[in-house]
Amino acid sequence: MPEDKNGRLEYQAQSPDESALVSAARNFGFVFKHRTPNTITIEIKGKIEEYELLSILDFNNVRKRMSVIVRRNNKILLLCKGADNVIYDRLGPDQIELKARTQEHLNKFAGEGLRTLVLAERYLDDEFFSGWRQRQQEAALSMDGREDKLGAIYEEIECDMMLVGVTAIEDKLQDGVPQTIANLQMAGIKIWVLTGDKQETAINIGYSCQLLTDELVDVFVVDGVTLDEVEQQLRKFKESIKIINTFHPGGVYHNNIATANGGNSSTVTIENLRHNAAPPAISVVTFSAECDQIFDGGEKGATGASTTATDIEENTGFAIVINGHSLVHCLSPELEDRFLDVASNCKAVICCRVTPLQKAMVIELIKRAKNAVTLAIGDGANDVSMIKAAHIGVGISGQEGMQAVLASDYSIAQFRYLERLLLVHGRWSYYRMCKFLRYFFYKNFAFTLCHFWFAFFCGFSAQTVFDPMFISVYNLFYTSLPVLALGVFEQDVSDKNSLEYPKLYTPGLTNALFNTTEFIRSVLHGIFSSLVLFLIPYGTYKDGVSPEGYVLSDHMLLGSVVATILIIDNTAQIALDTSYWTVFNHIMVWGSVVTYFVLDYFYNYVIGGPYVGSLTQAMKEPTFWFTTLISVLMLMVPVMAFRFYFVDVYPSLSDKVRLKQRMAQIRSRQSTDVLRTPSARRARRSLRSGYAFAHQEGFGRLITSGKIMRKLPQDFAFPLGLGSSRKQHSINHQDSLNHSNNSHKHQQQVHLPGSSNGGDASPRAPCQDLDTINL
Numbered sequence: 001m002p003e004d005k006n007g008r009l010e011y012q013a014q015s016p017d018e019s020a021l022v023s024a025a026r027n028f029g030f031v032f033k034h035r036t037p038n039t040i041t042i043e044i045k046g047k048i049e050e051y052e053l054l055s056i057l058d059f060n061n062v063r064k065r066m067s068v069i070v071r072r073n074n075k076i077l078l079l080c081k082g083a084d085n086v087i088y089d090r091l092g093p094d095q096i097e098l099k100a101r102t103q104e105h106l107n108k109f110a111g112e113g114l115r116t117l118v119l120a121e122r123y124l125d126d127e128f129f130s131g132w133r134q135r136q137q138e139a140a141l142s143m144d145g146r147e148d149k150l151g152a153i154y155e156e157i158e159c160d161m162m163l164v165g166v167t168a169i170e171d172k173l174q175d176g177v178p179q180t181i182a183n184l185q186m187a188g189i190k191i192w193v194l195t196g197d198k199q200e201t202a203i204n205i206g207y208s209c210q211l212l213t214d215e216l217v218d219v220f221v222v223d224g225v226t227l228d229e230v231e232q233q234l235r236k237f238k239e240s241i242k243i244i245n246t247f248h249p250g251g252v253y254h255n256n257i258a259t260a261n262g263g264n265s266s267t268v269t270i271e272n273l274r275h276n277a278a279p280p281a282i283s284v285v286t287f288s289a290e291c292d293q294i295f296d297g298g299e300k301g302a303t304g305a306s307t308t309a310t311d312i313e314e315n316t317g318f319a320i321v322i323n324g325h326s327l328v329h330c331l332s333p334e335l336e337d338r339f340l341d342v343a344s345n346c347k348a349v350i351c352c353r354v355t356p357l358q359k360a361m362v363i364e365l366i367k368r369a370k371n372a373v374t375l376a377i378g379d380g381a382n383d384v385s386m387i388k389a390a391h392i393g394v395g396i397s398g399q400e401g402m403q404a405v406l407a408s409d410y411s412i413a414q415f416r417y418l419e420r421l422l423l424v425h426g427r428w429s430y431y432r433m434c435k436f437l438r439y440f441f442y443k444n445f446a447f448t449l450c451h452f453w454f455a456f457f458c459g460f461s462a463q464t465v466f467d468p469m470f471i472s473v474y475n476l477f478y479t480s481l482p483v484l485a486l487g488v489f490e491q492d493v494s495d496k497n498s499l500e501y502p503k504l505y506t507p508g509l510t511n512a513l514f515n516t517t518e519f520i521r522s523v524l525h526g527i528f529s530s531l532v533l534f535l536i537p538y539g540t541y542k543d544g545v546s547p548e549g550y551v552l553s554d555h556m557l558l559g560s561v562v563a564t565i566l567i568i569d570n571t572a573q574i575a576l577d578t579s580y581w582t583v584f585n586h587i588m589v590w591g592s593v594v595t596y597f598v599l600d601y602f603y604n605y606v607i608g609g610p611y612v613g614s615l616t617q618a619m620k621e622p623t624f625w626f627t628t629l630i631s632v633l634m635l636m637v638p639v640m641a642f643r644f645y646f647v648d649v650y651p652s653l654s655d656k657v658r659l660k661q662r663m664a665q666i667r668s669r670q671s672t673d674v675l676r677t678p679s680a681r682r683a684r685r686s687l688r689s690g691y692a693f694a695h696q697e698g699f700g701r702l703i704t705s706g707k708i709m710r711k712l713p714q715d716f717a718f719p720l721g722l723g724s725s726r727k728q729h730s731i732n733h734q735d736s737l738n739h740s741n742n743s744h745k746h747q748q749q750v751h752l753p754g755s756s757n758g759g760d761a762s763p764r765a766p767c768q769d770l771d772t773i774n775l
């Protein structure tokens with residue numbers, strides 16, 4: 001539809017291709033002026049021409065073409081545009097030379113990454129057309145199988161056409177696509193591109209978004225027409241992979257050894273990388289982070305998650321490009337295993353000329369056969385089925401309309417925001433959820449099992465150790481909000497660092513933060529806590545008498561004391577777990593303890609609960625305070641020792657990044673608020689000497705000066721203070737190894753072909769080496 005905007009014609013089109021074409025024609029002096037339901041008016045070099053519009057043969061993704069039938073000067077003309085292979089199959093005879101020349105142009109355009117459309121025309125005689133129209137109207141009115149019937153009728157008329165020519169439209173990548181893909185790959189996510197474009201265009205896009213690189217050993221192209229051909233091609237590729245793996249043990253084979261995965265997985269699918277301001281989005285990317293299955297025969301080693309990611313990224317191996325007609329066979333039950341086997345060995349998978357249904361089928365296959373978590377991202381109506389099929393559907397709102405957005409779970413405005421969605425929000429969400437769960441199990445086991453131990457001392461009489469009111473509101477009032485605040489606000493590293501170190505994402509892929517082991521650990525921790533919580537007060541108060549001669553060994557007093565220590569322990573525990581303190585966390589955590597005492601008083605004294613006076617009496621005696629202190633120390637010291645040991649000796653990437661973040665904070669705080677006081681100067685001096693030391697010996701000795709120790713969060717101060725320089729050496733060694741790999745990679749990235757096509761001149765270099773975290 002042409003629209004007059006301030007004297008200039010603007011076009012509203014169903015597809016951005018079309019608006020680009022009519023705009024270009026307008027700029028060359030062929031203006032699409034006006035349109036009514038039955039007429040089209042154009043202006044050719046100032047001369048008005050009017051066409052009668054007889055019929056529109058709509059586009060769909062199966063037909064991959066569309067036509068209009070128009071009449072002018074009593075001649076009926078069919079004009080058709082569509083995908084090259086589809087139009088070529090429907091051309092009349094005797095155009096061999098024209099076809100060959102056009103094919104050359106097509107290849108050239110597609111090789112440059114342009115979206116091509118082939119145009120053709122056919123003059124129709126009146127009689128044939130009226131007969132056809134009759135049939136078309138009948139088919140259009142039929143109640144069942146209308147689509148198929150119309151398809152067959154369209155087929156009748158869209159044949160014997162004359163080739164007119166070919167158009168090519170630049171479909172620019174959106175900003176930041178190569179960078180986003182690189183970072184997501186580094187995060188251990190596997191990417192598949194599913195596009196309706198032709199093979200050459202798809203490969204070119206693959207290069208410009210750096211999914212395909214010159215580092216690849218081989219790019220396999222599957223274009224077989226029959227099942228046998230496709231099978232043979234797949235078999236051949238499998239052989240090549242085997243041979244190369246044998247001869248390049250440092251390459252892909254290396255991955256086989258090092259990939260470690262808990263058997264779970266995650267796959268992600270993506271669509272549309274194109275620029276909003278440019279013609280339409282065409283690419284679909286599928287991600288899969290199935291580390292253990294990606295590499296054939298990969299042994300499950302004992303390596304950690306970050307190692308897995310390193311190995312994935314080092315896999316320069318293979319890429320596979322599959323054509324739509326071959327994909328049909330690849331998705332058949334006979335070949336799907338073989339197909340997945342080869343695809344899993346490839347760093348990049350690109351499927352071209354794929355129909356919307358096939359996009360969904362690919363995802364279904366990955367979900368089913370790989371047991372992977374999939375994410376699909378796309379912007380067009382042709383991505384809707386894929387977005388619906390994937391576990392997580394992301395729609396990009398852009399020029400291709402809102403269908404994808406409406407079908408999706410998340411919608412974003414640009415492809416590059418996916419990085420933040422996954423690496424920041426996705427990661428935080430997982431981290432929060434796991435911490436929440438671990439704490440939740442812990443606190444409930446610690447609470448519940450006190451009754452179990454008490455059963456041994458109350459003759460299994462089913463008497464409860466706590467006040468029934470306490471039991472009812474323990475989870476509701478005293479311990480729910482702190483863990484909720486943790487579940488909402490917690491973050492181990494900042495968003496900036498999450499993006500800077502994509503490998504921080506990998507624990508999620510391997511379910512490292514909450515799994516059976518973690519569950520058992522929480523339960524054991526709960527059991528241990530409940531033992532201390534019950535037995536220490538029990539031992540203390542068993543035959544207890546106060547100095548004034550009051551008997552302290554009664555059930556209610558014991559119950560009150562255990563409950564109080566339990567609440568204090570829960571609070572201390574969540575305070576230790578919280579690494580990101582907001583004002584809400586403070587209110588919830590400390591407020592919970594205060595609430596406990598206030599409610600206990602209110603319930604017993606004001607409402608008149610049965611435990612009136614028990615806690616008050618206990619609190620009057622030093623015994624209570626010592627018991628509380630000893631119990632809390634016994635509960636917290638082992639936990640802290642255990643955590644500090646691991647943070648210090650086996651720091652995860654997240655620990656290291658947190659430390660770096662913390663140091664940066666201290667530095668900026670040092671330089672701003674307390675600059676001029678003598679103590680600040682001393683602190684800075686010690687910080688500096690700490691740094692000097694840290695550079696030589698790792699960060700182990702950094703915290704030896706008291707000033708800094710107070711500034712670090714508790715879970716860092718101790719481990720660092722206790723740090724052994726021996727271990728730090730090994731960490732540094734590992735870092736330097738990573739560094740050498742990484743600098744090698746960066747060097748290679750400079751030479752990537754098509755990086756200039758990315759529309760992303762100064763991408764943020766993916767920073768994934770651990771040694772940047774050096775102090």
Ligand SMILES: Nc1ncnc2c1ncn2[C@@H]1O[C@H](COP(=O)(O)OP(=O)(O)OP(=O)(O)O)[C@@H](O)[C@H]1O
Pocket residue numbers: 015017018059061064065066081082083084116117194195196197198272280281282283284354355356380382
């Ligand atoms: N409006 C149209 N008119 C005629 N042909 C079209 C039109 N839109 C697309 N085509 C042809 O049909 C093919 C398939 O289109 P489809 O929408 O499935 O995928 P795409 O837009 O090329 O890619 P993507 O899957 O990345 O969106 C296109 O490559 C193009 O050749």
Ligand SMILES: [Mg+2]
Pocket residue numbers: 196280281282380382
């Ligand atoms: Mg499209």
